[in-house]
Amino acid sequence: MKTVKHKILVLSGKGGVGKSTFSAHLAHGLAEDENTQVALLDIDICGPSIPKIMGLEGEQVHQSGSGWSPVFVEDNLGVMSVGFLLSSPDDAVIWRGPKKNGMIKQFLRDVDWGEVDYLIVDTPPGTSDEHLSAVQYLSAAHIDGAVIITTPQEVSLQDVRKEINFCHKVKLPIIGVVENMSVFICPKCKKETQIFPPTTGGAEVMCQDLKIPLLGKVPLDPHIGKSCDKGQSFLMDAPDSPATFAYRSIIQRIQEFCGHHPPKEEHFLSS
Amino acid sequence: MEAAVGVRHIILVLSGKGGVGKSTISTELALALRHAGKKVGILDVDLCGPSIPRMLRAQGRAVHQCDSGWVPVFVDQEQSISLMSVGFLLESPDEAVVWRGPKKNALIKQFVADVAWGQLDYLVVDTPPGTSDEHMAAVEALRPYSPLGALVVTTPQAVSVGDVRRELTFCRKTGLQVVGVVENMSGFVCPHCAECTNVFSRGGGEVLASLAGVPFLGSVPLDPELTRSLEEGQDFIRDFPKSPAFPALFSIAQKVMSEAPARLS
Numbered sequence: 001m002k003t004v005k006h007k008i009l010v011l012s013g014k015g016g017v018g019k020s021t022f023s024a025h026l027a028h029g030l031a032e033d034e035n036t037q038v039a040l041l042d043i044d045i046c047g048p049s050i051p052k053i054m055g056l057e058g059e060q061v062h063q064s065g066s067g068w069s070p071v072f073v074e075d076n077l078g079v080m081s082v083g084f085l086l087s088s089p090d091d092a093v094i095w096r097g098p099k100k101n102g103m104i105k106q107f108l109r110d111v112d113w114g115e116v117d118y119l120i121v122d123t124p125p126g127t128s129d130e131h132l133s134a135v136q137y138l139s140a141a142h143i144d145g146a147v148i149i150t151t152p153q154e155v156s157l158q159d160v161r162k163e164i165n166f167c168h169k170v171k172l173p174i175i176g177v178v179e180n181m182s183v184f185i186c187p188k189c190k191k192e193t194q195i196f197p198p199t200t201g202g203a204e205v206m207c208q209d210l211k212i213p214l215l216g217k218v219p220l221d222p223h224i225g226k227s228c229d230k231g232q233s234f235l236m237d238a239p240d241s242p243a244t245f246a247y248r249s250i251i252q253r254i255q256e257f258c259g260h261h262p263p264k265e266e267h268f269l270s271s
Numbered sequence: 272m273e274a275a276v277g278v279r280h281i282i283l284v285l286s287g288k289g290g291v292g293k294s295t296i297s298t299e300l301a302l303a304l305r306h307a308g309k310k311v312g313i314l315d316v317d318l319c320g321p322s323i324p325r326m327l328r329a330q331g332r333a334v335h336q337c338d339s340g341w342v343p344v345f346v347d348q349e350q351s352i353s354l355m356s357v358g359f360l361l362e363s364p365d366e367a368v369v370w371r372g373p374k375k376n377a378l379i380k381q382f383v384a385d386v387a388w389g390q391l392d393y394l395v396v397d398t399p400p401g402t403s404d405e406h407m408a409a410v411e412a413l414r415p416y417s418p419l420g421a422l423v424v425t426t427p428q429a430v431s432v433g434d435v436r437r438e439l440t441f442c443r444k445t446g447l448q449v450v451g452v453v454e455n456m457s458g459f460v461c462p463h464c465a466e467c468t469n470v471f472s473r474g475g476g477e478v479l480a481s482l483a484g485v486p487f488l489g490s491v492p493l494d495p496e497l498t499r500s501l502e503e504g505q506d507f508i509r510d511f512p513k514s515p516a517f518p519a520l521f522s523i524a525q526k527v528m529s530e531a532p533a534r535l536s
Contacts, residue, residue, distance in 0.1 A: 015288070015289010015291075015400045016289040016290010046402045046403055046434075046437070047400060053430060089437075090436050090439070094403070094406075094407065094445075095403060096372045096403065096407065097404055124400070125290075125319070125399070127319050128319055128370060128372075153498060155326070155502065159320040161364075162320070162365060169369065184470065186461040186463060186468065188464055188466040188468075191464070193461060193495065194495065196498060197502060200502075222468055225428045225472045228429075
């Protein structure tokens with residue numbers, strides 16, 4: 001961990017809000033600058049989605065004298081997931097807490113990441129073993145903070161407030177909240193519908209109440225799911241989508257928080 | 272361990288993947304079974320994210336004790352649906368349950384052994400995503416009562432199918448019969464122009480069922496009005512039968528019920 005400059009945890013109390021989707025695209029976005037070294041660690045032991053989303057299904061992990069080698073998507077983007085250690089897509093990891101903790105410890109200790117500017121840690125939903133272990137093992141080496149993902153509905157915010165409480169309990173700084181699946185734009189008539197209605201004001205009101213930054217809102221674009229299924233970067237597949245603009249703005253804010261100046265600033269302004 | 276003896280059929284709702292609608296489907300299935308005249312209980316073993324109390328407007332209700340154990344909370348006037356969830360045991364809804372495995376296992380054992388369910392036709396057990404402590408604890412605790420099996424929920428995308436395949440392996444390894452696969456969030460009909468968009472891709476449910484050699488029970492569409500009803504604490508019990516999602520759920524409930532007599536013999 002000494003060779004890793006910035007560490008960001010992507011959390012949510014709630015499942016299925018787009019943590020892995022966001023983590024993957026945060027990694028892709030940061031790695032678009034060839035001079036930025038990015039690492040993506042998937043500690044969702046039971047449901048490791050990252051290999052699929054990054055187009056790395058079926059890849060294997062190699063060992064060397066200096067530890068486990070991550071799987072590289074690009075020269076400057078390395079990925080590690082328990083998914084790479086399973087021999088079949090049907091293999092289930094049916095482990096209790098202590099064994100999961102052991103795996104997470106190994107991932108954080110034994111992977112030879114090299115010199116990395118950003119390590120992004122994608123987590124499973126909840127507030128349990130994996131989260132406690134990740135914070136415990138990483139906190140010795142300064143975590144920049146957590147990005148918390150939600151969707152607009154109260155059933156999601158309800159769990160996210162618990163996650164925010166968890167962050168306070170373990171003294172993990174919160175970079176901010178991302179509201180995913182914000183609004184759906186019909187591809188035919190272009191009219192907006194809120195498929196997941198923000199009946200209690202969505203992330204905006206929650207962030208105001210809890211005095212936490214809202215990093216941005218990402219609309220529900222059906223192409224995001226398709227890109228993830230194909231293992232491609234949505235930012236590249238649909239550069240003009242409002243969702244891409246939203247992602248890029250959020251990534252910029254995260255970089256600012258981590259104390260870096262955004263590379264190629266004119267790239268964002270001209271798009 | 273008298274508590275669950277009066278329960279005729281137990282069905283677990285599982286998914287490897289989070290956010291596919293397990294809790295929503297569990298609640299909808301319970302309501303559809305009740306609509307068919309059955310007495311139903313819901314056991315919510317998602318300790319980190321207990322969603323069901325809010326869906327049935329039962330947040331903040333207290334759990335009482337009687338001679339035979341904890342009394343589940345009745346969510347309707349007719350007392351045909353009872354519910355137990357860790358949500359009822361929290362002091363505040365924002366309180367996080369930050370427990371490691373062993374403590375979660377102990378509470379789940381209690382929920383199965385010490386809740387006085389009484390006479391029920393069906394107990395629907397809602398689970399968190401994954402294949403870990405809660406799932407193992409629930410299967411072990413329920414095994415003496417011979418559960419009917421598991422309903423496995425996915426959304427149409429490949430990313431979801433990828434996780435849910437592992438859940439099917441979990442079922443095989445733990446000897447839990449899979450009643451079938453339900454595909455949720457299957458398509459959204461634009462209220463402005465009636466165009467149906469596959470918001471979360473398509474086809475995953477049927478692919479999953481055929482890969483694993485288990486029945487495909489049906490697809491449930493996205494209905495924002497239903498989501499709103501669940502959210503706003505409106506009378507979901509009254510609103511649900513009017514939803515486009517209801518026919519699919521009722522058909523799934525019929526298939527679950529048709530599975531039940533076969534098991535008795």
